[in-house]
Amino acid sequence: MSLGRSISKYAAITRINLQNNLAYVGELAYRSIFMVVILYVFVQLWRTTFGVVGSDRIAGLSLSDTIWYLVMTETVMLSKIRFAGKIAEEVRDGSLAYTVGRPYSYLLYHFFYGIGDTLLRLAINFMAGSILVTLLVGPMPATNLPALLVVVMLAIILDFCINGLIGLLAFFTEDVESFVLIYNKALFILGGMMIPLDFFPTWLRDLSLALPFNLAIYAPARLFVQFNGSRWANVVALQMIWIVVFMLLLGLMFRWGMRRVSINGG
């Protein structure tokens, strides 16, 4: 199998799902409304917090930094690939019989299936959030956008791998909703989605930084508000290491799962 054919295979998957999702034009608007509402609430919340603390900066972050940080965490959170739910759905309705039986890698298929939609969401959510936050607290922090995009993409891939590990549990248990919920809560707190890890007590911050969740949410958002070359290199290296680890696990779990799965229907 040549590389060119391989690429055009997976590119075609991205393209068709993007086309399919464009059928829901209304949902695109709805998505950005959600983003705007959430950010509006956060702005009020943090404005009050900074007022009560009575200082311009908390742990090195200004109000504007904090809000822009949240623009990025929300953007990633609301745009990432919903892989786990998709696997569970395929196991439940039996469409796994089709998706697993084609000449491609099942895991890559889903990555490229989701990535088109994710890029679209990233752009829409980021723009919607940026417009609102620019109006409410001021302009975007100057930052190195291309370098940041690398970190965001790696964050999406890392999350995809973790999501996949959770999703493959559906091969054994059928329902993974509760595991997804736990994972998302981990991202809320340990990933730094709700509050920048910098604001945490030392022990919790150290714990969060040692776990991979921060690399999916906190790391890109923190670099977004205060870019720093060596910090960037460090984040990228860590992201890549975790991605390799999770990919290996994912491959093993998929093979093991295929031996165990029973496909519903008929």
Add this chain to the structure above:
Amino acid sequence: MPIIDVRDLSKTFSVKRKEAGLRGSLKSIIRPEFRRVEAVKGITFSLEPGELLAFIGPNGAGKSTTIKMLTGILYPSSGQAQVLGLTPWRDRRQLAYRIGSVFGQKPQLWYHLPPIDTFNLFAKIYELDDRGFRQRMAFLIESFEIGDWVHTPVRKLSLGQRMRCEIAASLLHRPHVIFLDEPTIGLDVVAKQQIRDTIKTLHEQEGVTIFLTSHDAGDIESLCKRVIIVNHGAILYDDRLSALKRRYLTRKEIDVRFAEALTDGFQLDEVEVLKVGAYGVKLQFDTRDTPVDVVIQRLMADRAVVDINIADPPLEEIIARIYQEPQSS
């Protein structure tokens, strides 16, 4: 050399047993109880290239499980199988280029897009070259008569139209073996017949090997030369259709509605009366004793007939009769 060769293939599932209600749910989390279900119990058969096999049986007989093992998406619990010289569950991706499958109860076409978009996607996935793909598509569009619909979003197609597009999608890469799992399920009589004609044309023109599952006796009668009947995961019957027809598909059911109410009951020679209603009756008879036309003539001779419906008895009944008969050659 057989194109499909199956030896002692078995599949046992562990199914979680759950009692009713919240209490049952909690219990199944804390101490799950598993029940073993033997979906397929050591089946053995083989198929020569170009054969059209009907693999039939009632719901839950193990038909789909067998197909899923032969297409490599389920691992068997024990036994062996070779499809095109490959072991399906081990060489799944290689095999995928050379087999096609259609699962009648599951959609593979993108719902909001016209079928042509899915066709184009499959051309990439199966790595078809451009010219070959265009030719193939033109051929399928013509022989399946789907030219009018390939540019219509799938959500706007009827089930019958969609099914023909679903099948066409599975044939784009010129598979050597085609697995059709209940391709006519849920369709009306006309659409069923159209699908059957399509399958027949395909088989005649291309000489591909077809493995068809169904629980509709009509599918077999109009399509296949060879029949395997499975029940409870085991092969009950494996022979030519003509033999099955001669021995078991000899009975017909007729539903008749009359113009006037039946006042004094109903009776007809050599015909078993299953049900008598106010305006109609349901009959069953053996076509070896009384051909269909004779029965109809007799019915029309006595009373004015408004509606008449002739059908095969359900497969379950045929299976019951195979069980009843002593096993002979």
